[in-house]
Amino acid sequence: MPHILIIGKEGQLGTTFYKLSEQYPQDNFTFSTIDQLNLMEPRSIKQFFAGKSFDFIVNCAAYTAVDKAEEDSDAAFRLNAEAPALLAHEAKRINAVFIHISTDYVFDGNHYRPLTPDDNPNPVSVYGKSKLQGEKEVLEIHPNSIIIRTSWLYSPFGQNFLKTMIRLGQEKSSLNVVFDQIGTPTYAEDLAAAILSIIYKVSTDKSNLRPGIYHFSNEGVCSWYDFAQAIFKITGINCQVFPVTSDQFPTKAKRPFYSVLDKSLIKQNYNISIPHWQDSLIKCINALKNE
Numbered sequence: 001m002p003h004i005l006i007i008g009k010e011g012q013l014g015t016t017f018y019k020l021s022e023q024y025p026q027d028n029f030t031f032s033t034i035d036q037l038n039l040m041e042p043r044s045i046k047q048f049f050a051g052k053s054f055d056f057i058v059n060c061a062a063y064t065a066v067d068k069a070e071e072d073s074d075a076a077f078r079l080n081a082e083a084p085a086l087l088a089h090e091a092k093r094i095n096a097v098f099i100h101i102s103t104d105y106v107f108d109g110n111h112y113r114p115l116t117p118d119d120n121p122n123p124v125s126v127y128g129k130s131k132l133q134g135e136k137e138v139l140e141i142h143p144n145s146i147i148i149r150t151s152w153l154y155s156p157f158g159q160n161f162l163k164t165m166i167r168l169g170q171e172k173s174s175l176n177v178v179f180d181q182i183g184t185p186t187y188a189e190d191l192a193a194a195i196l197s198i199i200y201k202v203s204t205d206k207s208n209l210r211p212g213i214y215h216f217s218n219e220g221v222c223s224w225y226d227f228a229q230a231i232f233k234i235t236g237i238n239c240q241v242f243p244v245t246s247d248q249f250p251t252k253a254k255r256p257f258y259s260v261l262d263k264s265l266i267k268q269n270y271n272i273s274i275p276h277w278q279d280s281l282i283k284c285i286n287a288l289k290n291e
Helices: 012-021 042-049 072-092 126-140 161-171 188-204 224-235 264-270 276-291
Strands: 003-007 026-033 056-059 095-102 147-152 172-177 213-217 240-244
Touching: 012 026, 012 172, 012 188, 042 072, 042 172, 056 072, 072 095, 072 126, 072 188, 095 126, 095 188, 126 147, 126 172, 126 213, 147 264, 161 224, 172 224, 188 264, 188 276, 213 264, 224 240, 224 276
Parallel strands: 003 026, 003 056, 056 095, 095 147, 147 213, 172 240
Antiparallel strands: none
16 A cells, blocks of 8 residues: 655644544555654755655645735745655655645636636735645656645634634624625545545556646536525524625735636546535534544
8 A cells, every 4th residue: 555644734734634544454654744744944854765665645735724824925935835845856866746736826816716726826914825836846847746636624623714704603603704705615635535535546556646726626617605695504602794895894914806717627537536525514413523
């Protein structure tokens, strides 16, 4: 079985991989912690990979504080661009397939149709610019890499919109949520399962590798307002949600207004089936109850 390195064990996706790995005891997973592999320190990256060999490296680590990045661009670019470049170097050196997670925030959101991997990116935030730079560095250094852009990631772990809504809904009788930002939520377990499916296909037959940029989110389309309403309906939390515009809810970083991702390519090249966001939301809320 392939030896898989998951980088970023502490985050939502990394934690999800860790939980999923318990269901695959026959597989060879390695999970790096920040103590073992500090992506802000180039020397740490070099030392970690010295004498090690992996078949697949999945980079789940990122600087994801979108608003904070506006004031801390150095840290955002170090973690989202410089570190992935160094990881791609190491992956190429040991002949590992590098799978790097990116974001819908590489787009400006001004085109009101599902976005394909071939659409021209135009990030409107420091976070988006740092992630786009990371994509470019990775593919330039190690062409046998897979970039997966995702959107609105949530899970039972870490901090995310779902958990914030549940907490605020229990504290308040009403909430204002933006309705003019349109996209698709992504359940981290569905993304992790898709990545594992790609890994198993490629490890079975190397000719199955189709490197490049892909998009993955759940199926369907919604606004943050729709997402919040669905959360309260499923959980039974009695909290009224009022729709507001982005102008009424200002943030330091601009967000794309429309970032629905076209997933045709990942379905076609890797035969990935993708659940609807509402079905996955129910699944996640049930998992959250068991945490």
